[in-house]
Amino acid sequence: MCFMLIVQSENKNLQQATERLEMELLYMRASDVNGGVGSDEDGECEEDAGVYKQRYERTVRELEFTRRRLQQQHEDDLEQLVGLKKQLEKKLADAFEEVEEQRQVVGQWKRKVQKLTAETNDLRLLLEEQNSRNHLLEKKQRKFDSELQLMHDELRQEKQQKDRISREKELLIAEKYSLEQNLSAVRLELELKEEKVASLARELDELTFGGKTEEEVAHLKKTKHEMDKKLKEQEEELDDFAGQVQLLEQAKLRLEMSLEQQRKENRRELAQRDEELEDVRCNAHKKVKALEAQLESEHEERTQLLREKHELERRLGALEEEGRASRATDEDQLHRLRKDLRRTKALLRDAQTQLERSRGDSPGKAILRQLRNQLEDVECARSAAVKARQSAEMELGEVQAQLDESQRLKAEAEERAAAAIRERSDIRTQLEENEEELAEVLKKYRTVVQQLSVDQMALQEQAGLVAELESERSALKEQLAELSSRLESIETHSDPSSSLTQRRLELRTKELESRLELEQTTRARMEVQISRLKETVEKLQGEAAMARAKEQTAQDAARKLQRSVRELKEEASAGQARENEAAQRRKDLEKRLESADAEAAAARGDLRLALTRIQDLQSAIQGELEDCSGSDHSDSDQDSDCSDESINTFLSNHKMPLGSSTANSNPRVRTPLELDIVSRSLKNPTKVCTNVRGESQESFA
Numbered sequence: 001m002c003f004m005l006i007v008q009s010e011n012k013n014l015q016q017a018t019e020r021l022e023m024e025l026l027y028m029r030a031s032d033v034n035g036g037v038g039s040d041e042d043g044e045c046e047e048d049a050g051v052y053k054q055r056y057e058r059t060v061r062e063l064e065f066t067r068r069r070l071q072q073q074h075e076d077d078l079e080q081l082v083g084l085k086k087q088l089e090k091k092l093a094d095a096f097e098e099v100e101e102q103r104q105v106v107g108q109w110k111r112k113v114q115k116l117t118a119e120t121n122d123l124r125l126l127l128e129e130q131n132s133r134n135h136l137l138e139k140k141q142r143k144f145d146s147e148l149q150l151m152h153d154e155l156r157q158e159k160q161q162k163d164r165i166s167r168e169k170e171l172l173i174a175e176k177y178s179l180e181q182n183l184s185a186v187r188l189e190l191e192l193k194e195e196k197v198a199s200l201a202r203e204l205d206e207l208t209f210g211g212k213t214e215e216e217v218a219h220l221k222k223t224k225h226e227m228d229k230k231l232k233e234q235e236e237e238l239d240d241f242a243g244q245v246q247l248l249e250q251a252k253l254r255l256e257m258s259l260e261q262q263r264k265e266n267r268r269e270l271a272q273r274d275e276e277l278e279d280v281r282c283n284a285h286k287k288v289k290a291l292e293a294q295l296e297s298e299h300e301e302r303t304q305l306l307r308e309k310h311e312l313e314r315r316l317g318a319l320e321e322e323g324r325a326s327r328a329t330d331e332d333q334l335h336r337l338r339k340d341l342r343r344t345k346a347l348l349r350d351a352q353t354q355l356e357r358s359r360g361d362s363p364g365k366a367i368l369r370q371l372r373n374q375l376e377d378v379e380c381a382r383s384a385a386v387k388a389r390q391s392a393e394m395e396l397g398e399v400q401a402q403l404d405e406s407q408r409l410k411a412e413a414e415e416r417a418a419a420a421i422r423e424r425s426d427i428r429t430q431l432e433e434n435e436e437e438l439a440e441v442l443k444k445y446r447t448v449v450q451q452l453s454v455d456q457m458a459l460q461e462q463a464g465l466v467a468e469l470e471s472e473r474s475a476l477k478e479q480l481a482e483l484s485s486r487l488e489s490i491e492t493h494s495d496p497s498s499s500l501t502q503r504r505l506e507l508r509t510k511e512l513e514s515r516l517e518l519e520q521t522t523r524a525r526m527e528v529q530i531s532r533l534k535e536t537v538e539k540l541q542g543e544a545a546m547a548r549a550k551e552q553t554a555q556d557a558a559r560k561l562q563r564s565v566r567e568l569k570e571e572a573s574a575g576q577a578r579e580n581e582a583a584q585r586r587k588d589l590e591k592r593l594e595s596a597d598a599e600a601a602a603a604r605g606d607l608r609l610a611l612t613r614i615q616d617l618q619s620a621i622q623g624e625l626e627d628c629s630g631s632d633h634s635d636s637d638q639d640s641d642c643s644d645e646s647i648n649t650f651l652s653n654h655k656m657p658l659g660s661s662t663a664n665s666n667p668r669v670r671t672p673l674e675l676d677i678v679s680r681s682l683k684n685p686t687k688v689c690t691n692v693r694g695e696s697q698e699s700f701a
């Protein structure tokens with residue numbers, strides 16, 4: 001706009017200069033004509049004519065010289081103007097090309113911005129989907145943590161029970177093995193004792209009922225030697241059995257030590273597994289926290305990107321507006337410059353013609369100076385346009401850098417999302433592995449429980465065998481008692497010749513007693529083992545009772561939870577019922593409000609009608625009172641009759657009959673408001689209108 005104002009001012013100056021040149025030319029022509037006329041009139045003086053002629057020739061030569069000089073200067077100026085014109089046209093063409101390039105660049109940036117907006121929308125959708133997935137994963141993670149904690153507690157309890165049961169199982173197995181060994185030894189001893197008892201019974205029968213010859217004594221010695229040999233053999237066998245028992249006890253100790261080592265290893269493995277599970281849970285929790293922090297950072301980056309995008313859109317919109325405005329202004333300036341160029345060309349042609357006519361010097365220089373000033377202004381405008389273009393290019397470069405940064409941040413966000421998805425898949429696989437391990441542990445626990453049930457059945461069988469052995473021991477005691485009684489009878493009825501046999505029998509009885517004591521000791525040991533087994537069984541029964549109690553408490557807790565759930569459901573249903581009742585009450589209140597509004601509208605209509613009737617009644621009463629005031633006031637009955645008649649006539653005219661006015665008619669029931677109005681109108685007719693209006697306003701309010 002400033003440039004156009006400058007061009008317009010220069011055009012005005014050029015027009016003024018041309019007018020001034022025209023005036024000077026006219027003045028010079030007039031002076032030439034006046035000079036010719038004066039020379040003709042003064043031709044009488046020859047001297048003056050010669051002087052004027054010399055002056056004229058000198059002025060002609062000066063004019064010719066100035067004309068040539070001005071023509072040369074004008075040609076130089078024209079050449080400069082033509083060069084400047086070419087430069088301006090070239091600069092205008094360059095400016096047009098730059099404007100076209102800027103338009104193309106702006107179009108490219110628009111396409112890039114549209115693409116970037118589409119990508120940001122896609123990224124926003126992906127982030128929203130990722131956020132929803134992360135929320136679901138967090139819910140699942142919390143649920144899994146709670147379930148995992150419960151499983152850890154159950155697993156810990158099961159491990160404790162398993163350790164206790166395994167220890168009890170090992171003890172029971174060792175006791176079972178020892179009981180089996182003792183049982184086999186007792187059975188062998190019982191068989192030997194039965195054989196010896198049978199042989200002793202036969203010998204006693206032979207001694208009591210057989211003859212007492214030397215052959216029998218020799219036979220008895222022979223049998224004695226045989227029995228001694230058998231006794232030695234049995235003692236050797238007992239020593240072998242004692243060595244085997246010691247070996248078995250050593251093997252038992254080794255087995256117990258190995259079992260203890262295995263138990264320790266199992267505990268260590270379970271502790272390591274617990275630590276690994278705890279580490280996995282901690283790592284998963286840390287990863288979840290890291291993912292949450294990463295999601296928060298991504299959300300912040302997304303908001304930052306959105307802000308930057310909005311800022312870029314705003315800047316691009318401003319640049320587009322500036323581009324459109326600059327294009328419009330450039331087109332206007334070009335159009336005006338073309339017009340000015342055509343004007344300046346016409347002015348130059350006019351100035352050239354005027355210069356050829358005028359031979360003047362100063363106006364041409366002024367015009368050239370003005371043209372130079374115009375060229376300088378155009379150059380300044382061009383430099384300003386170049387600076388604006390450079391600033392626009394710098395802003396576009398900044399926008400491009402910001403777009404590149406946003407694309408880089410988008411790529412980083414996508415990479416983080418992919419990493420989060422991979423970590424989530426890893427966590428899922430790890431959770432599945434943990435679930436499989438828990439299933440295996442539960443399976444092993446079930447197998448251990450089954451094995452314990454089998455061991456309990458075996459213990460019951462061993463208890464039955466112990467009862468059978470006790471019955472056999474009681475039978476052996478009875479046999480020993482019979483043998484001792486028979487020996488006593490033999491001692492009483494025997495003679496001194498059979499003392500050797502009696503001694504043998506005593507030795508055998510002592511041996512039997514020693515063996516009986518051994519059996520008693522073994523029996524006591526077995527009873528101790530049986531008592532231990534009973535204690536273990538009682539412990540197991542107590543643990544089973546505790547487990548049943550825990551199960552009962554769990555069932556009670558479940559029942560309480562179900563009861564609380566039912567109560568909550570009942571409370572929810574009651575709350576819903578209350579809400580329904582409140583809604584029904586609200587509807588009823590709305591209906592009542594509508595009916596009250598209708599009644600109020602009807603009451604307003606009745607009040608308006610009553611007010612109109614009261615006004616008519618007041619005017620009629622005032623007229624009747626004026627009529628009655630002109631008549632005789634002596635008789636109060638006549639006044640009251642007159643007032644009653646006037647009221648009745650007014651009410652009959654307005655279709656408002658009173659019950660006291662006509663006895664034969666069927667009067668309608670008056671409302672208290674109408675009765676009060678009529679009574680007050682009869683007492684004080686001047687205040688009735690104001691009171692009724694106040695009451696009507698109060699009832700309306």
